[in-house]
Amino acid sequence: MNKNKYGGTAFLFLLPFLVAFILFRLGPVIGGFMISLTEWNIVGAPKFIGIANYTRLMHDPAFWTAMVNTLYFVGMSVPLLVGLGLGLALLYNQPAKSAVFGRVATFAPYVMMPTVVGLLWKWIYDTRFGLLNYYLVKLHIPAIPWLTDVNMAMPAVVIATLWWNVGYTMVIFLAGLQDIPEELYEAARIDGAGRWGCFRHVTLPLLKPTTFFIIVITLINSFQVFDQVFVMTNGGPLSRTITLVQYLYKVGFQDYQLGYASAVAYILFLMLMILAMVQLKYFFVKGEAK
Amino acid sequence: MNTRQANRMMKIVMLALLAGIIVVEIAPTVWMLSTSLKPEGEIVSSRIQWIPTTFTLENYKMMFQRYTVASWFFNSIFAALASTVIVLLIDAMAAYAFARMKFFGRDMFFFLAVSMLLVPLQVTVVPLFLMFQKVGQLDSFLALVLPTCGNVFGIFLLRQFFMTIPRELEEAAFMDGCGHFRIFFKIVLPISKPALTTLAIFTFMSSWNSFLWPLIATDKMRTLPVGIAMSISGLGGTTASIQYGIAMAGSLVSVLPALIVFLSLQRFFVRGITMSGIKG
Amino acid sequence: MKKRIAKVIVLFLAFAAVAGVTGCKQQPKTGPGGVIELQFWGGWTGPDGKAMEQIVKSFNEKNKDVKVTLTTFQWDPLFNKFLMSMRAGNAPDVIAMHQTDIPQYAAMNVLEPMDEAIAKAGLKPEDFDAGAWEGFKYKGKMLALPLDIHMFAMYYNKDMFKKAGLDPEKPPVDGASLIEAAKKLTITGPDGKVSQYGVGVPATHQHAYRYWYSLLYQDGGQFMSPKGKAAFNSKQGVEAYQFLYNLVYKEKVAPEQETDVAKDFQSQKVAMIFEGPWWVPGMSEVKGLNFGTARFPKIFAKQSVWANSHGLCLPMQKNADPKRREATLRLLKFISDNSLDWAKGGQIPVRKSVSESAEFKAITLLKPFVDSVPDAVYLPKLEKGSMIFASNASTPMMTAMQEVMLDQKKPKEALDIAAKQVDAILAGK
Numbered sequence: 001m002n003k004n005k006y007g008g009t010a011f012l013f014l015l016p017f018l019v020a021f022i023l024f025r026l027g028p029v030i031g032g033f034m035i036s037l038t039e040w041n042i043v044g045a046p047k048f049i050g051i052a053n054y055t056r057l058m059h060d061p062a063f064w065t066a067m068v069n070t071l072y073f074v075g076m077s078v079p080l081l082v083g084l085g086l087g088l089a090l091l092y093n094q095p096a097k098s099a100v101f102g103r104v105a106t107f108a109p110y111v112m113m114p115t116v117v118g119l120l121w122k123w124i125y126d127t128r129f130g131l132l133n134y135y136l137v138k139l140h141i142p143a144i145p146w147l148t149d150v151n152m153a154m155p156a157v158v159i160a161t162l163w164w165n166v167g168y169t170m171v172i173f174l175a176g177l178q179d180i181p182e183e184l185y186e187a188a189r190i191d192g193a194g195r196w197g198c199f200r201h202v203t204l205p206l207l208k209p210t211t212f213f214i215i216v217i218t219l220i221n222s223f224q225v226f227d228q229v230f231v232m233t234n235g236g237p238l239s240r241t242i243t244l245v246q247y248l249y250k251v252g253f254q255d256y257q258l259g260y261a262s263a264v265a266y267i268l269f270l271m272l273m274i275l276a277m278v279q280l281k282y283f284f285v286k287g288e289a290k
Numbered sequence: 291m292n293t294r295q296a297n298r299m300m301k302i303v304m305l306a307l308l309a310g311i312i313v314v315e316i317a318p319t320v321w322m323l324s325t326s327l328k329p330e331g332e333i334v335s336s337r338i339q340w341i342p343t344t345f346t347l348e349n350y351k352m353m354f355q356r357y358t359v360a361s362w363f364f365n366s367i368f369a370a371l372a373s374t375v376i377v378l379l380i381d382a383m384a385a386y387a388f389a390r391m392k393f394f395g396r397d398m399f400f401f402l403a404v405s406m407l408l409v410p411l412q413v414t415v416v417p418l419f420l421m422f423q424k425v426g427q428l429d430s431f432l433a434l435v436l437p438t439c440g441n442v443f444g445i446f447l448l449r450q451f452f453m454t455i456p457r458e459l460e461e462a463a464f465m466d467g468c469g470h471f472r473i474f475f476k477i478v479l480p481i482s483k484p485a486l487t488t489l490a491i492f493t494f495m496s497s498w499n500s501f502l503w504p505l506i507a508t509d510k511m512r513t514l515p516v517g518i519a520m521s522i523s524g525l526g527g528t529t530a531s532i533q534y535g536i537a538m539a540g541s542l543v544s545v546l547p548a549l550i551v552f553l554s555l556q557r558f559f560v561r562g563i564t565m566s567g568i569k570g
Numbered sequence: 571m572k573k574r575i576a577k578v579i580v581l582f583l584a585f586a587a588v589a590g591v592t593g594c595k596q597q598p599k600t601g602p603g604g605v606i607e608l609q610f611w612g613g614w615t616g617p618d619g620k621a622m623e624q625i626v627k628s629f630n631e632k633n634k635d636v637k638v639t640l641t642t643f644q645w646d647p648l649f650n651k652f653l654m655s656m657r658a659g660n661a662p663d664v665i666a667m668h669q670t671d672i673p674q675y676a677a678m679n680v681l682e683p684m685d686e687a688i689a690k691a692g693l694k695p696e697d698f699d700a701g702a703w704e705g706f707k708y709k710g711k712m713l714a715l716p717l718d719i720h721m722f723a724m725y726y727n728k729d730m731f732k733k734a735g736l737d738p739e740k741p742p743v744d745g746a747s748l749i750e751a752a753k754k755l756t757i758t759g760p761d762g763k764v765s766q767y768g769v770g771v772p773a774t775h776q777h778a779y780r781y782w783y784s785l786l787y788q789d790g791g792q793f794m795s796p797k798g799k800a801a802f803n804s805k806q807g808v809e810a811y812q813f814l815y816n817l818v819y820k821e822k823v824a825p826e827q828e829t830d831v832a833k834d835f836q837s838q839k840v841a842m843i844f845e846g847p848w849w850v851p852g853m854s855e856v857k858g859l860n861f862g863t864a865r866f867p868k869i870f871a872k873q874s875v876w877a878n879s880h881g882l883c884l885p886m887q888k889n890a891d892p893k894r895r896e897a898t899l900r901l902l903k904f905i906s907d908n909s910l911d912w913a914k915g916g917q918i919p920v921r922k923s924v925s926e927s928a929e930f931k932a933i934t935l936l937k938p939f940v941d942s943v944p945d946a947v948y949l950p951k952l953e954k955g956s957m958i959f960a961s962n963a964s965t966p967m968m969t970a971m972q973e974v975m976l977d978q979k980k981p982k983e984a985l986d987i988a989a990k991q992v993d994a995i996l997a998g999k
Contacts, residue, residue, distance in 0.1 A: 009470045010391040017384035017445070020376075021403060024418070025440030029409050031417030042416075042653040043678050062964065091308065098308050104556055105315045111491075111548040113499035113515050116541040120322050123534050127829060128839065131321055134338045145827040148774045150976060163318065224410050227501060237774050238972045239964035245410055250963040253650050254956060256678075258416055265413035272408040331857060334837040356620070423658040505647055506654060 036262035046259070053263035063264065065239050066247035069154065073243060074222040076158045081218045082211065084162065085169025090203075092170070093177045103174070107167030114164070118231025121160035122147065125232075147233050153241050157229050164228070165221070169214050176210030177203070216276055223272055244268050326350070326538040333535050349539040359543065362517035367547065369434035369513065370497040376435070377493045378486055381444030386474055388445065389452035390460070400449070406442045415506055422507060433507045438497050444489045451485035452478065487558035491551060498548050514544045606897045608638045611652065612666035613645035614915075617851045621915025622905075629904045636897045646962055649675075652885070656680050661885035663898050667714060669705040669879040670949050670959065676708040677953040682884040683711035687895075691715075691903040702879045702920045705948050714881025715902050717909065718917035721877035721946050722777070722784065722844040723938045724864045725853065730755055730766070730841040741842075741864040745813065748842075748867050752823035755841040768823035770831035770840040771814050773975035776961030776968065777831070778814065780876040781844060785810035787947040788870035794950050800992040803985035806870075811974045811981035813869055819977060827976060835861075847939045848916035854935070863938045866945075877946035879920065918943065957995050966991040 036053055040046035057063050088106055092099045109117070124131045125146035133143040146156040180203065188198050226245035229235070235242030235250075242250075244264060252261025320340070325333055326349050328342040353359060387393070388400050418437055422428045455478065463473050479486070504513045518540045614622055619642045626640045641662070649671070655661050667675065675681050695703055698716050706714040728738035734754040742748040752768025759765045772778045786793065791806025817824040825840070832849060834840040836856050844866055853861060866875040882902055887894075905912070909919040910930055918939045919925045925940055949959055959967050970988035973979040979987075 010387045010393040010396075013383045013387035013391070013470070013474075016380040020380060020436075020439035021406075021442070023421075023440070024437045025406050025414070025442065026402075028414035028417035028421070029406060031420075032409075032413035035416060041678060043656050043680055065964075088311070091304070091311070098305065098312075102308055102312050102315075104553065105312045107556070108549060108552065109315070109319065111495055111552045112541075112545045113501070113548075115501060115515060115518070116545055119532075119537055119541055120318055122532075123325065123538070124318060124321065127827065128834065129334050129336065129837070131317075131338060134336075145829070148827045148829055148976070150978065163315070220408055226412075234962055235964050236968070236972060237976055238969060238978065242964055245412060248410065248412055252412070252416075254646060254960060254963055256653065262413055262416075265410045269409050269413075273405060276405070276408060334833055336837075419654055420657075428658060506650060509641065509651070 032262045033266060035259055036266050038259040040258045041256040042258060049259070053260050054267070056260065057263055057267060062239070062242075063247060066242050066244045069240065069242055070223060070225070070244045072154060073158065073225055073241075074219065076155065077161055077222050077225075078215065078218050080158065080162055081166055081169050081222075082214055084166050085214065086173050086207075086211075088166065088170040089173030089177055090199075093174060103170070106170050109164050110167040112164065114227030115231050117160060117164045118228035121156075121163075121228070122232045125156055125160075148237050150238050150240050153233055153237055157225075157232060157241055160228060160232065161222075161225070165218075169218060172214055172217075173207070173210060176207050179210075180206045219275060220272055223268060322538045322542055325534055326542050328535060330533065330535050349535040350543075353536050353539050353543070357517060358512075359514075359517065359540075362512050362514040363543070363547075365431075365434065365508075365511050366498055366514040369431065370494045372431075372435045373438040373497045374490050374493045376439050377441045377444055378490055380439065381441055381489065382448055382479065382482070382486065383474070385445045385448030386452055386478060389449045391470075400445075403442050404446050406440075407446070412502060415503055418503065419506055429508045429511050431511065434497075434504060434511060434513065437503060438493070438500070441493060441496075443492065447489055447492075448482070448485055451482060455481065484558050487555055491555060494551055495548055518544050604635070606636045606894055608636060608664070608894070608897060608901060609662035610638050610640045610664045610901070611648060611662045612640065612642050613648045614642050614666075615644060616848065618848060618912075618915040618917060621912055621917075625905055625908050625911050628908070629901060632904075633897075633900065636900070638901055653678070653680070656885060659888055661887065663884070663887075663894065664901065665883050665885055666717070666880055667883050669702070669714075669881060670951075670955050672706060672708055672713050672881070672883075673951045673953045674956055675883075676713050680886055681713045682886050683713060684715060684884055685712045687884065687899055687902075688712060688715055691899040693903060693906060697922050699920050699922065699943055701877075701943070701946050701948070705879055705951075706881045708951065714883040715906060716920040717880040717882055717906070718912060719877055719879045719920055719943060719946060720846045720848065720917060721875045721939065721942050722780065722846060722866045723875075723942060724842055724866060725835060725845055725849065725861055726842045726864065727835070727838060728860045728862050730838070734841075738862065741862065742867055743865070744867055745869040748869070749817070749821055749823065752817070752842065753821065756823045764822075764825070766838075767825050767834075767840045769817060769842045770828055770834050771817055771824045771975065772829060772831050773818075773827045774829055774972055775831070776971075777844070778975055779967045779971035781814060782807075782810045782971065783949070784866060784874055784876045784947065785813060785869055787874035788868065788872045790871060798996065800989035800996075803982070803989040807985050808981045809870070811985070815974055815977075815981065818975070835859075846916075847918055847936055850916045850933075850935045851914070852916070863935050865938045865942050873945045874947045875942050875945045877942075877948055879948070880917070952996070954995050958992050966995070 035046065037048060037050060038046035039049050039053075088102075092103045092106070112120075125133075127133060127143060127145040127148070130146075132146070137143055144152055146152050184202050184206070185198055188202050193201060224245050225243050226249065229241050229243055230246060230249070233241045235246050245268070248261045248264040248268075251257050251264060324340055324342060327345055327347070328339075329344055329346050329348060332339065332342060332344065388396065414437075419428070422433050427433050459477060459481075460473050463477055468476070499515055500513075501515050504511075505516045508516070610626065612619070612622060622642070623640055626638050630636070630638055645668075648665075652661065652665055661680075672681070693715065699719060702716040702719050703712075706712055706716055724741060726738075726741045731738040731741075731751075734751075736751055736754060742751045748769070755766065755768035756764060757766040771781065783793070786802060786807050789806035789809055791802065791804050791810070793800070793802045795801035818826055818828075825834070828834070831840065831843040832845060832852075835843045835845075836853065836859060838859065850863070853859060865873070882905065884898065906921060909917075909921055909924050910927065913919050913924070913930055913933065913936065916936075918936065919930065924930055925943075930940075931937070949955065952958060956965075958965055961968060966988040969991075970984040973984035973987075974981050978984075
């Protein structure tokens with residue numbers, strides 16, 4: 001097919017997206033970067049201060065606390081989301097009615113808005129009247145003040161996030177599983193592989209691209225965790241659950257240091273970029289090969 | 291114990307496990323419903339009752355009386371529907387170009403677009419605000435819909451999907467003298483229904499759930515999540531004690547439409563996300 | 571091919587048109603028939619919001635030429651939006667603020683000095699509580715019309731008092747009697763678990779540091795030194811936190827890691843709490859709860875209690891229309907004159923003529939609060955106040971409070987750290 005002919009048509013196909021993308025995504029993102037080079041409180045005029053916001057960040061202990069908390073959250077939630085998602089996908093990868101019901105039950109929480117998820121779990125975690133502690137006490141385990149205990153608060157947030165998001169990773173794993181041709185399993189069985197052998201030598205290797213995709217997406221989402229934490233703990237107790245995006249929100253929309261807040265956002269962007277480069281690259285290679 | 295018995299045992303264990311997991315998964319949602327139907331006295335009680343002793347719609351009544359929930363609801367619905375339609379159309383077209391056409395700087399541009407997934411949306415709120423202010427469109431329907439149109443996830447998802455469609459289909463049509471637009475609308479879009487449905491669900495949900503932007507951009511055009519979070523959830527205010535009955539009633543009302551959309555489309559959804567619609 | 575393109579373009583234009591038509595509704599400054607439309611914003615989302623709505627409604631009924639719209643949502647986003655709308659040039663005509671917010675927004679130059687406006691509205695400083703009045707002054711100018719005062723008082727459960735053999739008409743007044751009563755009110759079950767606590771002290775909620783702030787001043791301490799440095803990590807500051815800490819961990823008359831004292835009081839798990847007047851309407855509605863109110867106990871030498879105050883501010887307007895201004899002032903005066911209705915939402919009116927009226931005095935549960943007006947101590951006026959005191963983020967005062975009340979650090983250590991942070995914030999770091 002003729003390349004030139006493509007060029008013109010491609011442009012027409014791209015045009016509407018291009019306009020929306022530049023106006024409502026790329027433009028504001030660049031605008032955000034410009035703001036990060038200024039000192040600005042919304043009402044006054046922005047004052048250009050170069051990279052001062054970035055150097056200030058490097059010496060801001062609150063920023064580093066948020067960074068550590070975010071890494072802690074990511075470190076806990078990503079492996080669990082991926083692992084549990086895979087486990088549930090394997091469990092539900094069967095035509096039985098119960099499995100179909102299970103899939104729906106697992107995915108349904110994902111459509112809830114994060115503020116509602118936060119509110120619901122805050123209620124479930126309530127120290128005295130919450131659902132969870134009621135059953136713990138019944139099992140003769142002392143009640144846990146989930147969201148106010150310095151060591152339990154972050155795990156509690158992770159549990160709520162798991163409940164909310166594991167359906168998403170499960171569905172994508174399920175898709176990956178269903179893409180594996182049945183013949184491959186048969187061939188493996190003929191070679192004498194058992195259940196575990198099939199899983200180890202057929203399922204896992206063939207799920208690799210799916211797994212990569214899921215890791216990229218969960219990493220991106222986990223690094224940007226905000227809404228549900230905002231509702232559940234508001235960063236407390238003792239700043240143990242304040243995350244990067246929440247810090248961004250505090251600095252930008254409570255202290256009105258918009259330049260500084262944008263700098264936080266760009267550091268986060270940079271981190272994710274580096275992380276994703278490797279994996280996105282993998283995707284590109286994979287994509288072109290097809 | 292022979293293999294058959296072992297298999298049966300295995301099956302029972304799996305079923306029990308399944309049942310256990312499902313119970314844990316739906317318990318919170320059921321608890322939300324249960325709480326929303328209880329009077330305040332029964333909510334704050336040291337005994338847990340799944341089925342309220344006294345059923346009451348008081349929480350819902352209070353919610354509708356105190357707040358203009360209906361108008362929040364319609365703003366949310368219309369905005370979500372409009373952005374879903376627009377995003378579907380423009381993302382599908384662009385993703386098709388990315389998947390099937392060669393043009394200058396394609397990969398660079400695709401990479402640039404996808405990398406925008408990595409920017410925390412909070413950073414775009416202020417520039418967007420200034421932009422909408424300049425054209426005098428704050429607190430409008432446009433303000434709710436347009437910013438969702440820079441959707442990049444759809445490009446990513448649909449490009450993956452389009453690449454799995456065998457080229458032969460299009461080439462045959464091309465031979466028959468069809469242009470790209472005809473191929474796109476007549477062949478590609480129809481077989482991409484599952485992927486489009488997936489994207490539709492995601493777009494609808496992200497518009498339905500979006501919070502910070504509608505909060506900043508609208509006054510009268512308040513959306514449901516903003517309305518709920520700002521007046522019912524009792525975040526921060528002086529009376530910091532949450533009335534969970536009303537909060538759960540509000541929560542339920544706000545998740546219901548998304549749940550309905552998902553449940554009615556979930557068949558497509560699971561199929562769509564397999565990105566392999568052509569096979570089925 | 572061409573047709574397809576045309577189709578797509580038409581589709582887009584249709585979209586744009588539909589969206590555009592629905593989107594194009596400019597806010598008319600003057601409605602039909604010359605009615606002046608005023609925007610009034612406040613962060614009240616509880617019963618107080620309802621009360622203000624009533625006042626606005628009756629204003630609208632009595633002033634046919636004006637239509638006031640009250641917009642309420644949480645304080646934080648309210649102020650976000652306020653600044654954004656300031657920038658966009660469509661600020662509200664009136665916005666409510668806490669006294670503690672004034673310096674921050676005054677420094678941003680978004681509030682109009684109101685001395686003249688208040689005088690024009692026919693309101694006199696002598697009719698207002700002096701403490702609240704002075705609190706809204708910034709650099710010598712009034713930046714808001716004071717609306718109310720709110721401080722803590724004790725809410726106590728009369729039935730529990732009776733059961734514990736205490737006189738329900740004589741609630742504790744000082745530290746010793748508070749601990750003694752709390753001990754009697756704390757009930758331990760046969761399984762060694764405490765089923766009822768004497769008193770509630772939140773561990774993570776902002777009110778705990780406000781109790782501390784009260785006690786700091788009771789003990790003769792100061793938050794800031796005259797030179798403008800943090801001075802609260804003093805002996806008095808430590809003693810104040812030690813007292814609260816002891817209630818939980820030494821006397822064990824208050825539950826550990828308490829989050830929601832009001833809920834515990836409503837559900838009769840805790841016999842005494844310290845809360846603001848805004849709970850009076852809510853608590854009165856709880857069935858089976860027989861409670862009384864009393865002044866915040868005098869633990870140390872002085873009878874002091876933390877207080878804050880709401881005021882009504884006029885945002886800077888680019889082109890102030892004299893007609894709108896006149897209507898706005900009419901609204902302010904109306905709200906102030908009718909602050910008795912506001913009081914019924916659980917607030918203490920700042921107008922002496924209102925708080926001394928027989929009708930207000932009939933609300934006996936609010937009396938201890940009115941009696942506490944002279945004891946009120948306000949937070950210092952700092953432009954960066956929100957970075958130090960805000961309850962919605964990890965500010966130094968919230969962190970120090972949680973360190974102490976969650977038993978993570980000794981009071982002295984926690985306060986020393988907070989003092990350092992406060993000094994850093996004040997120095998503009």
